[in-house]
Amino acid sequence: MLARTASADAVISNPGFETGTLTPWTNSNSASVVANNVHSGSKALNLGVSYTGVEQALTGLTPGATYTVSAWVKNASAGDLVYLGVKNFGSPDIVATSTSAAYTQLTITFTMGSANTSASIYVWKNAGTAATYADDFTISAPLLQNPSFETGILSPWTNSGSAAVVSGNAHAGSKAVNIGNAYTGIEQALAGLAPNTTYTLTGWVKNAAAGDVVYIGVKNYGGSEVNTTTTSAAYTKLSVTFTTGSANTTATAFVWKNAGTAATYADDFTLAAVPLQNPDFETGVLSPWTNSGSAAITTTNAHSGTKAVNIGTSNTGVEQFLTGLAPSTTYTLSGWVKNAAAGDVVYIGVKNYGGSEVNTTTTSASYTKLSVTFTTGSANTTANIFVWKSAGTGATYADDFTLATVTSQTYSGQNIGFNTQDPYFATSASLNQMYDKIVSTGTKWVRGTLFWDLMEPTQGTINWTQADLIFNAIQAKGLKYNIVIRSAPAWAAGVSSTPDHNYAPTNGTAYGNICYQIAKRYLNRGVTIAFEIGNEENMQFFNMPSVDPAKYTNNMLKPGANGIRQAASELGVAAPTIMVGGFSPVEPAYVPNSVAPLDFMQAIYDNGGKGYFDTIAYHPYTYVSPSATSHWTFTELQSIVDLMAAQGDTNKKVWATEVGWATGTGEGEVSEADQATFTAGAFDTWFGLPYAGPMMWYELIDNASYDNANRENTFGLLHSDATWTAKPAYAAFLAKIGP
Incomplete structure (x- = not known):
């Protein structure tokens, strides 16, 4: 043994x-x-x-x-x-x-x-x-030995001419191999390869004399020799990809030079299995895909080439275990699928990568490209990809899979910011501490609510103490301010009291006045300001006693916009951005006393709201799913954008004024690992939209004032302990912030 x-x-x-x-x-x-x-x-x-x-x-x-x-x-x-x-x-x-x-x-x-x-x-x-x-x-042992010649010897490379290890002209480290001048090279026998497996050999080479030709290649693997060349006098990375035969476990890697006029150097070789194997089924076998039902290779219905996989009809699929992935790296899996019977549902997805399963579907009877994006966990180098079909009436085919690394893209902090828990109730010291932390992230926006009922509990008397405290702290830190004006006082809401600060006004004139007063006080003081008229006005929670798009339009949007624009005109400054308050992506069938965002937006237009806003705010929450797979949230948003375009409101940049995930084990909460994965993906999903405007994260810090078993209190990227211990999502967030 x-x-x-x-x-x-x-x-x-x-x-x-x-x-x-x-x-x-x-x-x-x-x-x-x-x-x-x-x-x-x-x-x-x-x-x-x-x-x-x-x-x-x-x-x-x-x-x-x-x-x-x-x-x-x-x-x-x-x-x-x-x-x-x-x-x-x-x-x-x-x-x-x-x-x-x-x-x-x-x-x-x-x-x-x-x-x-x-x-x-x-x-x-x-x-x-x-x-x-x-x-x-x-x-x-690594499949490829002595890849950088730092041992000082060639072994186990063999010399086919005048090659020798040298201490100069290294690509990295202190040593390289001098191949020689002409008709010379090195090769290495590779063992322990897997049959029917695709590998990529990579190496760095350079010629002392530009114009000399040097080859890197692979042979004896069960297929025809593959090679590539360069004539460069600078170190150049060369790569060749090959697939071993069905019974081949060995191959030979080589560097070779024919006629030349001066030395050629090589260094830093790598050999790695391509994570996704047999992507187009042209091997004629399923392996290394595993069969979870009745799947089989077919020579008909290929998307390209001559073969595809017939998934079968019902409760069937294929799966492949991927290795060699990089931790904390984003990948996109794509594949082409079609159903013989339109209406059958086929899934492509990824699981066991360090986050929750992601998948996407089609019911099409023509070949359709499906893609899912996922980010491996901080310690994860493997994943399972799959195609699955539940009940169906005809065969389903799949072909031509790809797995690509998504280049980590950063986004300007000028267009990104944070919600912070109730700044209206914070002290000067805690505000400065929070805003210092925001500055340290490289982001620029702060979103905060000014509670009208607390500012003007008695009509005609405005208390500016807390509002000034917030503004002065933001101004001192060089931040931008997204102001939400909501929560009518009892006298403007037609009620005896407003204990939860969540009542909508019945007095539009009074709402217009408070918007005017706030704008007049702050617009000419060197801080970039945007105004949000209300918050999640399509839900009852923030708009007691009931959701009413007509009342919102006439008692908040129109008078609020008029008041803000009048103040800007009187101050001689440009009118600020005015937004319809952030829509919650609710489905009324599941959230009582709510209105779907699209229906609410249509009602704004129906009630003469056009012209009283510059754009809309939207809250692209996806509950416990990553942004990229939450079809309802983004389909609804696209429908609103289409409606706006039909109304002549084109080229509007939508603001995502709340986005995030709560952590925990309760309903609607995700693990901290998933929060990190979803956070990284959210940037690419949001800013990949053609109409994407600024994004405000909800939120920076967990709420320490309430029970953290309540998911409303655990959206933070930082824990609410004394030192604000970071969750993994905080690092994921920072990695996406650029200048």
Whole structure:
């Protein structure tokens, strides 16, 4: 029983002790094979209690090659110390340790000396209090060895001419290979490749004399030789991609030069499997896709080429496990699918990548390109992609999948900002602390509500204390101000009291006056200001006692816009942006006492609202889904944009004045990992829209004033503890902010 390396010569014998004996391990004291405390299989190694261990000599290793040894170990008594080590490989011992009472994988990577072909691996324990167990040893090597020649020798590359390792002209590090002048090269036999698998070989090369031709290529892999060339005198990255044959596990990589006039140098090679394999099914087999139903390769109904996969009719699909992904990286999976019977639903999706499953669908009977975007978790390098079909009436076909890395794009902080929890109730010190934090993010906008009922509880007497405190802090920090004016006082709402600050006005003249007074006080003081007339006016919660688009238009939008524009005119400044208050993307069937955003917008036009706003604000919340897959939220927004265009309001930039995800385990909450993934994707989704305007995140900090079991209080990118501990989403947010 052998645990093999990628180089077929080096093995660990009896790696899981399933032979029932120690041989060929040598025993340094009381070690024995046992049939309990196994990691896998039916046997394991019991090292003993103190000053005991086992060792095995490995032969047939390659000078200069790099290997990785791993083993699973556990201590019966937590705190005992067990070592995994490697020695006699041409450098000092390397060890890894564990004190855990649970099976823990220890891993060591080592590079052989230039003349060494053997090494010894061992497990050892000094003083202890109880037994220690070990199991399942492995040794592996990179598919491509000595890629950067830093060992100082060519091995395991072989020399086909005058090539030699040199200490100058390196691409990186201190060494490279000088290929020579003419009819010379190097090659390396690659072992341990997987059949029917696509790989990319990459290397950097340069010519001392521009015009000389140097080749990088691969041969003997089960297909025709592939190569590429350069004549450049500067280091140039060359890449070739190849797919091994159905029975091929080896190949040969090479660098070659024909006639030339001066030296050529090569350095820093890589060989990596392409994460998505057999994307177009042209191999004629499903592998490495796995079949979850009746899927099969077909030579009809291909999107391109000669083959596709017939998914089947009902409750069937295919799936592929992807490896070699990069952590915290955004990818887009695309594939072409079609249904024989229009109306059948087929899904393409991704799961197990460090976030919640993402998928998209089509019911089309013609080939349709579906795409989903996902961002791997901070420790995730694998994922599962799938095509799935539930009930159906005819066959479904899929073909031509691609997986592409999405270049991380940043967006100007000039167009991004934050909601902060109730600045109207904050102290001067806490406001300055919050706004300093916003400045540190590189964003510029602050969205805050001025509560009319608190500013003017008695008609005609306005208390400016808190409003001035907020404005002065924003002004001092050089920020921009998105002001929301809402919450009518009792005297303007026709009620006896407004305990929750959520009543809509019945007195439009009075609302117009407070908007005028606020604009007149702040518009000429050097701060960029935008006004939002109300908040989520299509929901009852902020617009008690009931949602009424006609009353909103006549009692808030029209008088509010008139008051703000009058103040700007009197001050001699440009009129600021005025927005219809941020729509909530509600579906009335699920949210009682609400109006769909599109219907509300239509009612604004029907009640003469055209001309009283510059654009709209929208809250593209997607509940517990990423932005890219929330079809209702963005379909509804597109419908509003189309309606505005039909009314002559074209080229309006929509403001996303609230967007975010609550964290927790309750309804409507997501994990902190998902919040981070969704946050990164939200930027690309929003700013990818042709009508995207500024975006205000909801919100910077969790609300410490209320029960955090309530999802309204856990949207923050920062926890509400004393030091504002960052959630993972905070780093994801910062990574998207540009100048």
